[in-house]
Amino acid sequence: MTNQPYGGGYGYEGQLPPGTPYQQPRSQPQAWPGQGYDDSYDPYADQQHTQQWQGQTWETQMQPPVAAAAPVAPGPVQVPEPAPVTAGEPEPQPEYGPATLAGNARITDAQRARAEGRSPVIEPGMQPALLTAVLGLLLAGGAALGTYALLVPLVVLQGVTAAGWFRLNGMWPARQGIALGFLGALVADAAMLVSDRSPGVILGTLGVWVLLSLVLQLRSHADPDERMYGLMATVVAAALAIAAGGYLAADADAVVVGAVAVAAAMVVRALPVATAASVVIALAVAGGAGYAVGGMSTDAALMGVGAAVCALIGHRVASYDYPSRFVHFTAGVALPLAAAGPVVYTLGRVLG
Numbered sequence: 001m002t003n004q005p006y007g008g009g010y011g012y013e014g015q016l017p018p019g020t021p022y023q024q025p026r027s028q029p030q031a032w033p034g035q036g037y038d039d040s041y042d043p044y045a046d047q048q049h050t051q052q053w054q055g056q057t058w059e060t061q062m063q064p065p066v067a068a069a070a071p072v073a074p075g076p077v078q079v080p081e082p083a084p085v086t087a088g089e090p091e092p093q094p095e096y097g098p099a100t101l102a103g104n105a106r107i108t109d110a111q112r113a114r115a116e117g118r119s120p121v122i123e124p125g126m127q128p129a130l131l132t133a134v135l136g137l138l139l140a141g142g143a144a145l146g147t148y149a150l151l152v153p154l155v156v157l158q159g160v161t162a163a164g165w166f167r168l169n170g171m172w173p174a175r176q177g178i179a180l181g182f183l184g185a186l187v188a189d190a191a192m193l194v195s196d197r198s199p200g201v202i203l204g205t206l207g208v209w210v211l212l213s214l215v216l217q218l219r220s221h222a223d224p225d226e227r228m229y230g231l232m233a234t235v236v237a238a239a240l241a242i243a244a245g246g247y248l249a250a251d252a253d254a255v256v257v258g259a260v261a262v263a264a265a266m267v268v269r270a271l272p273v274a275t276a277a278s279v280v281i282a283l284a285v286a287g288g289a290g291y292a293v294g295g296m297s298t299d300a301a302l303m304g305v306g307a308a309v310c311a312l313i314g315h316r317v318a319s320y321d322y323p324s325r326f327v328h329f330t331a332g333v334a335l336p337l338a339a340a341g342p343v344v345y346t347l348g349r350v351l352g
Contacts, residue, residue, distance in 0.1 A: 122323035124315070124332030129270035131333045136263035139247055139337070140293075143255035147197070147248070150255065151189065154248055158185035158241040161338045164330030165237040168321060169229075176216060177234040184209040185241035192248050199249040199345060202242055209238045244334075246341035254303065254348025257294045261286040261304030262311040262340050269315060283308050299351035306347050307340040314339035 113120035135153060142150035162181035166174040184205055191201035213234040217227045247255050265286040269278050283305055290304020291297065314335035318327065 119320045120323065121316075121319045122328075123319045124270070124323075124328040126267075126270040128328045128332040129266040131329065132266045132336055133263035135333065136259040136266075136337055140256040140259040140263075143247070143252045143259070147193070150248060150252075151193075154189065154244065155186070157334055157337055158182060158189075158244050160330050160334040161185075161244055162237045162241045164318070164327060164332070164334050165240060166233055167324075168318065168327050168331040169233045170321065171230065171233055174230070174233070177213075177230065177237060180209070180212060180216060180234060181237035181241045184212075184238040185245060188242045188245045189248060192245060197249050199246070202245055202249065206239055206242050209242065210235055213238065240335070240338050244338040244341040246343075246345035250341075250345040250348045253294065254344050257290045257300050257303050258307035258340055258344035258347075259337070260293045261290045261307045262336055264289040265308035265311055266315065266336055269312065279312060282312065286311075303344070303347045303351055306343050310340040310343045311336035 135157060138153035139150065139157070142153050159182050162178050162185070165181075166178055171177070188202050188205040191205060192198060195201055213231055216234065217231040220227050220230065222230070247259070250258075265282040268282040268285045271278060271281075273281065286308030287301045287305040290307075291301035294300020294303065314337075315332070317339075318331040318335045
């Protein structure tokens with residue numbers, strides 16, 4: 001029995017036995033989910049080429065297309081040997097490549113210090129120093145004009161001190177603490193004006209504000225550690241803002257000498273000189289400025305040096321922990337003058 005080609009009377013793929021009814025060939029089953037189908041059916045047979053994305057994405061814009069390459073057997077990696085460094089020549093500095101999608105591995109000294117758990121030191125720079133000098137000259141000019149003329153730049157100094165201390169400690173926003181510290185400074189100023197500029201009201205106001213800071217933190221629902229940290233920041237901010245009122249309690253001549261000395265010391269300290277050298281030069285310039293402004297007096301020179309020492313301490317404190325542009329233009333401007341306030345009053349009374 002011979003097979004007949006497709007299209008004959010018996011169907012296809014061979015001859016049917018006599019008496020067998022003719023059957024239509026079954027259509028190719030569709031590959032619906034969950035249904036079985038013939039193994040000979042390949043739904044991906046018509047896909048002869050790999051689909052390629054034709055649009056532009058962020059990665060295609062940033063990186064060049066990768067061309068297909070034939071596989072190459074890996075060979076030994078050639079590591080270049082460092083060039084020998086002869087005596088007297090500086091050691092070659094490492095070269096940093098361009099920024100990559102994974103991020104640039106080059107970090108600043110402040111970032112490395114934070115990663116290692118150390119406090120970074122970033123000095124405020126010349127612009128905050130100039131603002132400190134301007135504010136110091138305003139204090140000196142206000143003291144020469146009168147008590148109420150001195151009060152205007154003093155209030156600005158106290159407000160910037162309270163705000164800058166909170167941001168220096170990484171606490172922002174801290175509106176309640178800033179407002180409480182600034183309010184304490186205003187109360188101390190008003191009490192000094194009423195009491196004929198008696199310095200005793202500064203200590204009294206500070207004691208009351210410590211109790212208010214305790215009450216404020218006891219009402220907080222934060223963690224105990226965070227509340228303790230906020231309490232210390234609030235107390236110190238209030239103490240610095242209130243202690244800056246020493247300019248109001250001091251004699252006018254002492255305020256002029258101390259404020260001018262701080263202004264001169266901060267500008268010199270911001271010059272691009274080594275730290276140790278700039279500190280020595282700043283103290284010398286402050287002493288000379290006090291000597292010149294204080295009527296060629298040795299006591300005025302000593303007062304200028306004492307005020308500059310406190311100002312340099314405040315300047316150093318403003319360079320720690322969370323230095324940023326906002327910190328530099330608040331704490332970096334105010335802390336040198338605020339730290340020198342009590343010393344200006346004390347030296348003014350001692351040196352006459």
